Amino acid sequence: MAETCTVNNTITLTYNETLGNIYSRRDVIFVIIVIPIIALFGLVTNSSFLFVLYRIDSMRTVTNFYLGNLAVADACALIFITSKHVWTYMVNSTIQKGIPWKSPIGCLLLYLSYVVYYTSVFIITLVSIERYFATCHPLRHRLLNKKTRAVKLVITTWVVSFGLASFAALPTSTYQLCYNYILTEKTFPKEDAIIVYECKRACANCFLILLIIDMVQFVIACLLNSILYSLIVLKVNKRSIGESIANNNVRNSVIRMVIANSVVFFLCLFPFQIVNVRNLILSFDGYSFISAENLSLIEWIGRATLLLNSSVNPVVYSMTNPRYRKAFLEAFNLRHDDN
Incomplete structure (x- = not known):
């Protein structure tokens, strides 16, 4: 692709638009410190x-x-999302906005990020469904709890995730833009335009479709998981009457893990959904209920918590369940026998 700027592909940003695109000190801290640290932590845990x-x-x-497939999807999400932001900063440390890329590699990383994100949400929901049947319908669970069935469901989950992401996020090509930017209100545009690439998709409204898919999936997953978690807690509490202390401890362990999973899921994925709601409203009536400065902060917090969600799942399972802790100690030869 020839890197040339013409009148047709050159855009002069206003001063406010320039402020929204140039990396601030806070942005740089997120890109080179916060996000890589979270990603490294997540790769270790998964x-x-x-x-x-x-x-x-x-x-x-x-x-x-x-959960193993969830760990694979989360590890991929950490790699793709972190690589996307670090790559963009390294190759073009001036223009920061999420859409432009100095290389078409960014478009592919964006697509793959959506694939593994969808897969993670689907698998979390599959785990909740499996726990619901195990707790509330144990006889039916014994009939359905087959590894061949689990393999089919996981394969279907990956295929559906690729399909959903391909429908709106798969780049067909890239196109070149040149940005002239103004550093202060009194200066003229810089003569040397910055060349960026934007992801070209199959349809004009693909971004809007992507927002809708993302929000609908999130809302359905949150509602379904909340209902299943509530039913599990109610069922376990009913069983606790007249049970031994040991069984009550198991019950409390299950409840802790269920509550921890739901809290982590909601809190970590919610901030970025605020940005999606803002972008969706902006697509229809041009009104933004978030200022540019606050939007940038929420976006970075959303990216960080999204990565954190992909990092802490193994920690949540291990810290809230004695069986997982025991297995971890045994796998790494950290157990000390009393004999």
Whole structure:
């Protein structure tokens, strides 16, 4: 692709638009410090969980098969999302906005990020459904809880995720733009325009479709998980009457894990949904209920919490369930026998 700027592909940004596109000190801190640290932490936690599944035979259950695929999807999300932001900053440290790319690689990373994000949400929901049947309908769960069925569901989840992301996020090509920007209100546009690439998709309204898919999936997943978690807690509480202390401890462990999962899921994914709501409203009536400065902060917080969600899932399962903690210690030879 020839890097040339003409009248047809050159855009002169206003001063306010320039402020919204240039990296601030806060943006740089997020890109080169916060996001890479979270990603590194997440890669360690997810790879450790996969190592536990590999080493401990008793951990190779249907539920952990789902969680293993969740760990793979989360690890990929950490790599793709972090690479996307770091790559954009490294190759073009002036223009910061999320859409322009100095290289078409950014478009592919954006697409793959949506694939693994959708997969993660779907698998979390599959785990909730599996727990619901195990707790509320144990007899039916024994009939349905087959590894072949789990494999089919996980494959379907990955295929559907690729399909949803391809429908709106798959780049067909890129097109070149040149930005002239104004650093202060009194200066003229810079003579040397910055060349960026934007992702070209199959349809004109693909971005709007992507926002709708993202929000609908999030809302449905949140509602479904909340209902399932509530039913699980109610069922476990009913069983606690007349049970032994040991069974009550198991009950409390299940409730802690359920509540922890729901809180982490909602809190980590919610901030970026605020940005999606803003973008959706802006697409229809041009009204933004968030200022440019606050929007930038919420976007970075949303990206950070999205990565944090992909990082802490193994920690939540391990810290709230003694069985997972025991397996972790055994896998890494950290247990000390009393004999």
